[in-house]
Amino acid sequence: MAVGVVLVAVGVARPARTEPVVGSDGRAVAGGIAELTSVRVGDHDFGLMIRGVDAGAPVLLYVPGAPAGSEIGAMRRHLPELERHFVVATWERRGGGKSFGAFEPRATFTAEDEVRSTIGVTEYLRKRFGRERIYLVAHSGGSMVSVLTLQRRPELFQAYIGVGQAVDLAAADLSQYQDTLAWARRTGRTALAEQLTGLGPPPYADGYSYEPMLVNENQAFAYDRSRNSEGVSGFAESLGVPEYSLLDQAHAIGGVVDAYDALYPRMQDIDFRAQVPRLQVPVYFVNGAHEVPGRVRLLAEWNAVLQAPHKEIVTFGTSGHRPQFEQPAEFVELVKRVLAETRG
Template identity: 40%
Template sequence: MGAAQHQLPTTLPPTRLRERPLVRLLDALWRERWLGVSVAAGMAVLTGLLVGTTMPRAPATAGQALVLMLTGFVAGGIAGLAMRSRWAMVLAPVAHVAAFEVARLGTPGITVERIRFDSAYGLLAFILGRGLYGVIGLLPMLLGVAYGVALARRWSSQRQPPSSRLRHSAGRALGALATAGLIALVVLIAWPASTPPVRGTDGRPIAGSIATLERVRLGEHDQWIMIHAASADAPVLLYLSGGPGQSDLMFSRVFFEDLARDFVVVGWDQRGTGKSYAALDPAETLTLDQAVADTVELTNYLRARFDEQKIYLLGESWGSTLGVLAVQWHPELYHAFIGSGQMVSQRETDRRLYHDMLAYAERTGNVEMARTMRRYGEPPYADPLVYAYVMGYYEQLSPYTPPAAYLERGSAAGLVPWGMRGSEYSLIEKANVLRGLMDMFSVMYPQLQEIDFRRDVTRLDVPTYMLMGEHELAARSDLAHEWFAHLEAPHKQEFTFPDAGHSVVFEEFQAFHRIMTDIVVPETYQGG
């Protein structure tokens, strides 16, 4: 009763644990603090250099995201174990990020180049690039540090200051919550993408139909296509999305749902966009000629797969530029070309838009807008975000209400801007929809400045159809009409829609279906 009671240090490990070589080594690190700091910093720098060199846009795929999470967790664990201090939560991420940024210097793209907060688009680029990296790579690193510190204190032969039961319980609860959150994030990242089946008018899946997401090898890079068809025996229609850099998988699935009952409809995430974002690098090989070559290679893949001599080619906006060039290169591969939101000369369109913006600013008394545009001057612009600023005024330059059927179908399908909610994208690919739009645009758009179809494409040796909305920006439509009027082709026809703007093929999806089945196919299809 009278004997003094002494509290035993609960953090003291068993004798056999202290005698292990690893623990003796750690004891040496803990005695010489600078050694522990050096190991922690070295591991963080090493992993930063490794990731920055091998995955400069990490995470660009679900696989890269999982590797990055594991790398961060292990690096953090080693840092926490080596330092035996929560200060590793500062040192490890800072050293890792610094090394990562150095390793990927020179990688082109808005989301990976210099940090900018001078516009909403700059902030968005930061969130999509470095913000995403922070969540996927640095949060696991912080959790790893916490586990490493806890393990170090358990193994340490030095007496640790006692902590209150409440503080200890709170720490354990917080650690468990963070671990559960990390596991949930792993599950969400690994959750595979999918695309709904092709359904008949009764709403039931059509027997023998095709609804797939597939990886194909084009130009020595893995890229993704989506195929929807009620029958593999139908004519093949390849859709080229706009941008450059835009992914339209959900849009094309929703608005071409009826079309897929009569055609094999193929959507393609071009190199550097959406599901194909990881294929952007090396960016110096993503040239205009390579994009056209990829289109031709995909065309030949589809011809062979579906046993067709020719296919139909549909281009929207930038896709119409790509489509015209592909048809010019290899007219023998295509039944016909259909251009929607037809582009003729990006540079001349942008120059006219510049003057339209100044005129709009003067009409509306928008002094700040006029000052901003005059500061930018006439295009082309070295800064891609200037184009984003101009795009923000498209609706004001040509206001209109799209067709009711378009709005109703989009609402029923849960469409959001850029189609990011589509099941066709995994969690990382949803971010890639916007990252691709920014980064692929910044790589490809400067290469389009010398294009002018009025000079370069005066003849196409395939039947050519053009869809034009009356609410299209005059800077685009005037050039398209001028080019189309002088274009030589075996057959050409223009369709104009009073309630449509730029994305005619989606906004007038019902009319487009009728045009294809009632006019284009009877005039051009010669069977497989």
């Protein structure tokens, strides 16, 4: 027993680290950057992984999807090629992973606070690397926060790539609820159908009531993932990288649950179709062909009325809600194209 306790304690205390950026010869690249750091915005300290072959390259900020999202592992496992073209800053959102300590106070966990934090991290990167504008890539719920940031401070950004772009959470969830309930009834999942019927259609006052939909999403909207880099378990497949201590891993999982409950119900009145008719930067949206249909439909409706210097929707053929990690080679090629088309 004592030996087990010691081993657990050592594992938790094991410091996280990120390896140097190496070239084709396996040696550390002179002038490269590879670090785990933190940045203070307001009253909170946020974890940040910054990596790139050339510290003078364009800067790209990656904003994870879920509240308290943590994608350091997935970025290191699936998208190291981006480091050849950008200084890639992967942000740990408030309450998750290395930003777990920023969760409290719960009362301030709002969309407005998330926007302020995104601006603060962006300003840090601009100042540190001497860039007037940076590239912004965001996923899912992080894409909603990022669009609100773009709307407020467009001068900070060179271009935007929204992956699994959120548009209207309430409308998307209602559509997903209806599809999931129909699937449960069609496939004889009586207990799930009764649970969903008992909850009634969303939106809900707490984050935990969304669990039946979220837990069953991969089955209700199943597709063949055998050709993809990332599988059905999503970000959890990439927790075993040296950038995470065991404590970081626990925070990456547990933080999402509490943050979802705190933030998600407070974002139900956002609808970009009505509230964001215009963006002043080039925008590129990335969907997987197997994305939940309601989300795809809402993006198409917003894109139809959105005014921007450039806008397009790109669809990857074998992926779903996480195409950047499911089809990383295709995603890197897209980001390289965005760089070529927008670099000043």
